[in-house]
Amino acid sequence: MATSWTPDQPIxxxxxVRKSFGALEVLKGISLSVRKGEVIxxxxxxxxxxxxxxxxxxxxxxxxxxxxxxxxxxVSDPRLDKLALRRKVGMVFQQYNLFxxxxxxxxxxxxxxxxxxxxxxxxxxxxxxxxxKVRLAGKEDTYPGELSGGQQQRVAIARSLAMRxxxxxxxxxxxxxxxxxxxxVLVTIRELAEDGMTCILVTHEMNFAREVADxxxxxxxxxxVEHGPPETLFTAAKDERTQRFLSQVL
Amino acid sequence: MQAIGDWFQRLYETTGLNFSVFYDAYDWGRYFSxxxxxxxxxxxxxxxxxxxxxxxxxxxxxxxMLLRLPVNAFVVVFRxxxxxxxxxxxxxxxxxxxxxxxxxxxxxxxxxNVQWAIISLSxxxxxxNVEIFRSxxxxxxxxxxxxxxxxGYTRLKAYIHIVLPLAIRVCLPALNNNLVNLLxxxxxxxxxxxxxxxxxxxxxxxxxxxxxxxxxxxxxTYGILVGILVWLxxxxxxxxxxxxxxx
Numbered sequence: 364m365a366t367s368w369t370p371d372q373p374i375x376x377x378x379x380v381r382k383s384f385g386a387l388e389v390l391k392g393i394s395l396s397v398r399k400g401e402v403i404x405x406x407x408x409x410x411x412x413x414x415x416x417x418x419x420x421x422x423x424x425x426x427x428x429x430x431x432x433x434x435x436x437x438v439s440d441p442r443l444d445k446l447a448l449r450r451k452v453g454m455v456f457q458q459y460n461l462f463x464x465x466x467x468x469x470x471x472x473x474x475x476x477x478x479x480x481x482x483x484x485x486x487x488x489x490x491x492x493x494x495x496k497v498r499l500a501g502k503e504d505t506y507p508g509e510l511s512g513g514q515q516q517r518v519a520i521a522r523s524l525a526m527r528x529x530x531x532x533x534x535x536x537x538x539x540x541x542x543x544x545x546x547x548v549l550v551t552i553r554e555l556a557e558d559g560m561t562c563i564l565v566t567h568e569m570n571f572a573r574e575v576a577d578x579x580x581x582x583x584x585x586x587x588v589e590h591g592p593p594e595t596l597f598t599a600a601k602d603e604r605t606q607r608f609l610s611q612v613l
Numbered sequence: 614m615q616a617i618g619d620w621f622q623r624l625y626e627t628t629g630l631n632f633s634v635f636y637d638a639y640d641w642g643r644y645f646s647x648x649x650x651x652x653x654x655x656x657x658x659x660x661x662x663x664x665x666x667x668x669x670x671x672x673x674x675x676x677x678m679l680l681r682l683p684v685n686a687f688v689v690v691f692r693x694x695x696x697x698x699x700x701x702x703x704x705x706x707x708x709x710x711x712x713x714x715x716x717x718x719x720x721x722x723x724x725x726n727v728q729w730a731i732i733s734l735s736x737x738x739x740x741x742n743v744e745i746f747r748s749x750x751x752x753x754x755x756x757x758x759x760x761x762x763x764x765g766y767t768r769l770k771a772y773i774h775i776v777l778p779l780a781i782r783v784c785l786p787a788l789n790n791n792l793v794n795l796l797x798x799x800x801x802x803x804x805x806x807x808x809x810x811x812x813x814x815x816x817x818x819x820x821x822x823x824x825x826x827x828x829x830x831x832x833x834t835y836g837i838l839v840g841i842l843v844w845l846x847x848x849x850x851x852x853x854x855x856x857x858x859x860x
Contacts, residue, residue, distance in 0.1 A: 505856075
């Protein structure tokens with residue numbers, strides 16, 4: 364798949380994305396673009412299609428119509444090379460979804476070895492460094508079931524980073540965590556953002572969104588109602604739906 | 614060894630309890646070769662039935678109807694009919710339809726009764742193993758598979774590295790039961806004159822007139838064999854235990 368993508372073009376480009384589950388249309392024409400190194404937060408009430416959107420971005424779910432391009436790769440192309448796409452896009456889930464039969468270190472090492480065929484010694488060195496980066500040095504040989512939710516989520520972040528993605532997707536990654544462990548995960552994500560990683564976050568952490576996002580999208584019932592830099596969206600929302608939502612959550 | 618033989622001989626002389634296998638070399642020989650045949654049947658049918666189960670479950674999870682349909686038909690046929698009837702079907706039904714072959718100047722059937730017993734029992738237990746493995750595979754959360762998919766795993770690689778290792782752990786207790794049943798079901802081979810333990814012991818009691826004593830030996834033999842199998846399976850289960858993992 365030849366692409367003519369250059370880093371000055373949007374790294375993620377969604378144009379009029381529609382997605383239906385049977386008769387139910389969940390995404391009703393979403394358009395957004397993300398530049399390299401940008402941090403995007405998608406906020407909105409439950410059921411507004413936020414998670415569906417980012418699941419479509421890495422082709423976990425096919426879109427019904429429209430176009431999603433990642434570094435120039437068309438995700439809805441039936442001949443899509445999913446492996447090529449997933450090397451570029453890492454994803455972290457609400458429920459961590461670690462592989463329970465493998466230790467933290469093995470979880471991080473598995474995909475580069477199995478999927479990319481990289482050398483074990485090199486991958487192990489990188490995996491140890493990543494675990495240290497997410498502040499889990501010393502937990503390498505611990506199984507997911509023995510870790511707290513926040514620790515598991517940080518292993519999941521390290522596992523995604525081990526594939527050296529260009530873009531990270533975060534699907535409500537703190538929603539299942541205890542309040543006291545939310546912070547440690549957010550710190551990790553903030554550090555990633557500061558390192559220049561392109562991040563797309565679906566989140567309910569409004570303060571966090573306000574702090575780290577370059578751009579915030581408010582979605583409701585499958586459409587983007589309003590978007591803008593956090594300082595304007597959070598303080599001077601124009602749309603009545605945005606105002607109502609923000610007044611409920613802030 | 615001599616002391617044991619002497620003790621059982623004395624037991625016979627003083628009480629009339631005739632455990633001939635333990636002091637009579639000829640009876641012991643027959644019993645021991647029966648035991649070896651039982652072990653041969655058990656080990657080969659357990660291994661074959663596991664292979665049948667693993668492949669069957671993989672085919673059953675395939676998106677293609679052409680692969681799923683034959684597996685489902687196989688499971689229904691072998692689960693819904695009695696194993697003894699299956700054995701007779703193979704040995705007396707199919708066996709007589711196959712051509713005979715020349716071996717050492719004699720016309721012999723293409724497959725011996727031992728081979729038919731192995732085939733028949735493996736298929737019987739394999740059908741159950743397909744369902745047992747499937748239950749394990751279905752217990753692996755979809756979200757775990759999704760995480761693998763998001764990391765670039767293909768369907769096959771995810772099966773090998775993630776689904777199967779987790780599925781095996783889930784279905785071990787059920788598998789354990791089925792393999793215990795299979796070991797005990799090898800006695801059915803008696804019906805087509807395979808010289809396994811039941812067959813040998815029956816020969817001994819017919820000649821030595823010690824039905825009760827040989828029954829005790831027979832029950833103890835299977836009790837111990839199953840005990841060893843269960844012990845091995847439990848060791849396997851413990852070795853596969855994941856710290857902190859509770860579904």
